[in-house]
Amino acid sequence: xxxxxxxxxxxxxxxxxxxxxxxxxxxxxxxxxxxxxxxxxxxxxxxxxxxxxxxxxxxxxxxxxxxxxxxxxxxxxxxxxxxxxxxxxxxxxxxxxxxxxxxxxxxxxxxxxxxxxxxxxxxxxxxxxxxxxxxxxxxxxxxxxxxxxxxxxxxxxxxxxxxxxxxxxxxxxxxxxxxxxxxxxxxxxxxxxxxxxxxxxxxxxxxxxxxxxxxxxxxxxxxxxxxxxxxxxxxxxxxxxxxxxxxxxxxxxxxxxxxxxxxxxxxxxxxxxxxxxxxxxxxxxxxxxxxxxxxx
Amino acid sequence: xxxxxxxxxxxxxxxxxxxxxxxxxxxxxxxxxxxxxxxxxxxxxxxxxxxxxxxxxxxxxxxxxxxxxxxxxxxxxxxxxxxxxxxxxxxxxxxxxxxxxxxxxxxxxxxxxxxxxxxxxxxxxxxxxxxxxxxxxxxxxxxxxxxxxxxxxxxxxxxxxxxxxxxxxxxxxxxxxxxxxxxxxxxxxxxxxxxxxxxxxxxxxxxxxxxxxxxxxx
Numbered sequence: 001x002x003x004x005x006x007x008x009x010x011x012x013x014x015x016x017x018x019x020x021x022x023x024x025x026x027x028x029x030x031x032x033x034x035x036x037x038x039x040x041x042x043x044x045x046x047x048x049x050x051x052x053x054x055x056x057x058x059x060x061x062x063x064x065x066x067x068x069x070x071x072x073x074x075x076x077x078x079x080x081x082x083x084x085x086x087x088x089x090x091x092x093x094x095x096x097x098x099x100x101x102x103x104x105x106x107x108x109x110x111x112x113x114x115x116x117x118x119x120x121x122x123x124x125x126x127x128x129x130x131x132x133x134x135x136x137x138x139x140x141x142x143x144x145x146x147x148x149x150x151x152x153x154x155x156x157x158x159x160x161x162x163x164x165x166x167x168x169x170x171x172x173x174x175x176x177x178x179x180x181x182x183x184x185x186x187x188x189x190x191x192x193x194x195x196x197x198x199x200x201x202x203x204x205x206x207x208x209x210x211x212x213x214x215x216x217x218x219x220x221x222x223x224x225x226x227x228x229x230x231x232x233x234x235x236x237x238x239x240x241x242x243x244x245x246x247x248x249x250x251x252x253x254x255x256x257x258x259x260x261x262x263x264x265x266x267x268x269x270x271x272x273x274x275x276x277x278x279x280x281x282x283x284x285x286x287x288x289x290x291x292x293x294x295x296x
Numbered sequence: 297x298x299x300x301x302x303x304x305x306x307x308x309x310x311x312x313x314x315x316x317x318x319x320x321x322x323x324x325x326x327x328x329x330x331x332x333x334x335x336x337x338x339x340x341x342x343x344x345x346x347x348x349x350x351x352x353x354x355x356x357x358x359x360x361x362x363x364x365x366x367x368x369x370x371x372x373x374x375x376x377x378x379x380x381x382x383x384x385x386x387x388x389x390x391x392x393x394x395x396x397x398x399x400x401x402x403x404x405x406x407x408x409x410x411x412x413x414x415x416x417x418x419x420x421x422x423x424x425x426x427x428x429x430x431x432x433x434x435x436x437x438x439x440x441x442x443x444x445x446x447x448x449x450x451x452x453x454x455x456x457x458x459x460x461x462x463x464x465x466x467x468x469x470x471x472x473x474x475x476x477x478x479x480x481x482x483x484x485x486x487x488x489x490x491x492x493x494x495x496x497x498x499x500x501x502x503x504x505x506x507x508x509x510x511x512x513x514x
Contacts, residue, residue, distance in 0.1 A: 051372065076372050076374055077374060079372060087366050089366070090309075100298075100302045104299075104374065104380070
């Protein structure tokens with residue numbers, strides 16, 4: 001399966017730019033869409049999910065143009081989608097909710113019951129399946145959300161900010177779940193949390209203000225920032241000046257004042273080169289990169 | 297069948313959909329029992345208020361997914377949201393008709409024929425005005441529908457009050473007769489013309505309403 005996005009632009013009412021001239025090619029992988037809030041991730045996802053129409057540009061899914069109504073119906077049959085903010089029918093139980101979603105997918109009763117039971121087990125909801133969803137925790141709701149997205153055995157799974165608002169344990173649990181179910185399908189994971197992408201994605205695109213800043217693998221992105229991440233100990237007085245001069249990634253209180261991790265080609269202060277990670281590379285791309293970076 | 301079963305269940309939990317029509321029915325019977333309620337204007341006001349409440353809770357139930365932030369999930373499923381909407385609408389309509397039937401039986405046993413005709417005539421007039429208000433306001437913004445309906449109903453009520461005061465008892469029959477065909481009424485043919493005109497606006501309003509529904513469902 002392959003998704004080809006060509007020069008996609010979405011402009012909302014009032015001339016607000018959602019995305020601008022986005023071109024991407026996504027193949028069978030866990031694909032991360034990384035970017036700050038308002039970068040255009042959700043807009044791109046909604047266009048892919050046929051929820052909104054682009055202003056211009058095209059999307060081809062297995063060479064079929066998404067503009068065609070027959071392709072839209074085809075997409076619905078192969079798509080699983082978990083939006084960022086979603087609710088549940090509060091008075092239905094977890095089992096009933098999934099069963100009703102199965103009805104909406106036109107799955108016959110026997111197959112539906114089997115599939116629902118299977119997904120309840122995979123998502124670890126067996127013990128709470130007979131409880132009304134209004135009693136579910138945020139983590140349980142997210143897992144139920146991913147279960148409904150998997151009901152039709154989708155070959156394209158899109159999840160929008162699935163771990164935001166989850167506690168660390170639930171976040172790790174959800175990330176692992178995503179990795180387990182990713183086999184044989186394209187999973188598009190939209191997030192602003194670098195850790196999610198680092199642990200789950202083979203390929204990423206970084207978006208900012210509606211444009212793609214980078215499209216590469218996490219490893220290449222990190223390699224690109226090698227020699228540009230530094231650590232230095234600075235006094236409390238010097239910290240504000242430093243923030244003006246360099247993109248600061250983190251500040252940790254230390255004996256001398258602060259241990260600061262920052263980005264620089266060649267720092268003018270005394271600093272030690274640090275081993276870069278994906279977060280450094282992400283910040284570097286957002287703040288430092290002057291040119292678009294595409295390794296594909 | 298499962299689609300029907302789940303939608304009955306979902307509507308059942310929307311307690312206001314079940315309770316309000318019944319409450320309004322009981323109130324209606326009480327209002328009609330009360331001999332002092334003779335003016336068309338009072339009836340109109342009462343029914344306008346009832347229609348607004350019923351309209352709001354019906355819209356609430358029909359667009360349940362929107363309220364629960366579930367529409368993005370249900371829209372991309374294979375059964376179209378319009379199909380679900382129609383099933384739910386049919387269920388609400390069925391319930392509404394059942395309540396209305398109960399009301400009609402209660403009225404037959406409790407009041408005279410003139411009042412009954414006046415009541416249902418008023419009801420249809422109110423429904424028409426609601427629809428017309430929706431139709432007008434939808435040109436501005438779908439979210440203004442309720443305000444639009446309220447404005448049209450208030451204006452309608454004002455005009456009717458004035459007419460009743462100026463023209464007297466006859467006016468009580470004029471508006472209901474537009475839609476309930478009083479053959480003995482002296483403005484019979486004029487009513488036919490008005491009815492045709494109203495039907496045309498009804499039709500246009502219906503088309504606009506469907507467009508709005510499709511837009512709201514996404």
